[in-house]
Amino acid sequence: QSALTQPPSASGSPGQSVTISCTGTSSDVGDYNYVSWYQLHPGKGPKLMIYEVTKRPSGVPDRFSGSKSGNTASLTVSGLQADDEADYYCSSYAGSNNLVFGGGTKLTVL
Amino acid sequence: QVHLVESGGGVVQPGGSLRLSCAASGITLSTNGMHWVRQAPGRGLEWVAFFRDSGGNKYYADSVKGRFTIAKDSSKNTLYLQMSSLRSEDTAVYYCGITNYDFWSCYEWGQGTLVTVSS
Numbered sequence: 031q032s033a034l035t036q037p038p039s040a041s042g043s044p045g046q047s048v049t050i051s052c053t054g055t056s057s058d059v060g061d062y063n064y065v066s067w068y069q070l071h072p073g074k075g076p077k078l079m080i081y082e083v084t085k086r087p088s089g090v091p092d093r094f095s096g097s098k099s100g101n102t103a104s105l106t107v108s109g110l111q112a113d114d115e116a117d118y119y120c121s122s123y124a125g126s127n128n129l130v131f132g133g134g135t136k137l138t139v140l
Numbered sequence: 141q142v143h144l145v146e147s148g149g150g151v152v153q154p155g156g157s158l159r160l161s162c163a164a165s166g167i168t169l170s171t172n173g174m175h176w177v178r179q180a181p182g183r184g185l186e187w188v189a190f191f192r193d194s195g196g197n198k199y200y201a202d203s204v205k206g207r208f209t210i211a212k213d214s215s216k217n218t219l220y221l222q223m224s225s226l227r228s229e230d231t232a233v234y235y236c237g238i239t240n241y242d243f244w245s246c247y248e249w250g251q252g253t254l255v256t257v258s259s
Contacts, residue, residue, distance in 0.1 A: 064244040075235050075249035078245055078246060121244070131184060131186060133184040
């Protein structure tokens with residue numbers, strides 16, 4: 031199973047919005063509404079930010095939102111804050127009880 | 141509050157074996173699915189294995205199939221990853237995660253344990 035495609039980096043100034051894309055295929059992102067997004071800070075475990083494409087777990091600010099169109103899912107972070115600086119990974123169910131991750135995007139808050 | 145703690149990582153020679161543990165507190169591991177995911181140095185996250193449910197259904201990434209075994213001991217509230225025939229490319233931080241909303245997103249993760257395969 032091939033990894034999902036994410037841009038290696040993204041950036042924005044405090045208060046701005048940034049969108050990170052996650053491109054898969056019709057066998058994963060395009061076929062299932064099981065896209066998740068994780069935030070990863072160095073030395074810590076992943077933190078779930080979005081599940082099932084658009085849903086936010088309790089405690090995640092509504093500045094984080096998810097969407098999907100065709101084979102591409104997106105994570106938008108609005109009102110950027112300094113502690114949003116982290117690596118972000120998407121994942122998708124890929125059928126046959128397999129899970130696939132994206133390569134990760136390093137978000138820099140300028 | 142749910143808390144997961146991985147342990148068992150270390151340095152092992154190529155071809156060797158290692159067992160990772162993921163101890164859970166704040167929750168009784170029953171119907172939740174649980175995953176192992178790893179991150180090699182300088183690389184992205186990679187899914188490794190999935191313990192689906194009380195029926196004992198288990199699934200693996202092609203890269204570890206036949207070499208790794210995921211298991212759960214409900215009496216100890218612990219998930220395991222038995223790793224054998226280890227290769228240098230298995231060097232990574234290994235994280236365990238637990239599902240809740242669906243089987244394909246983990247709402248809680250441990251801090252990870254480092255496995256280094258080197259002679």
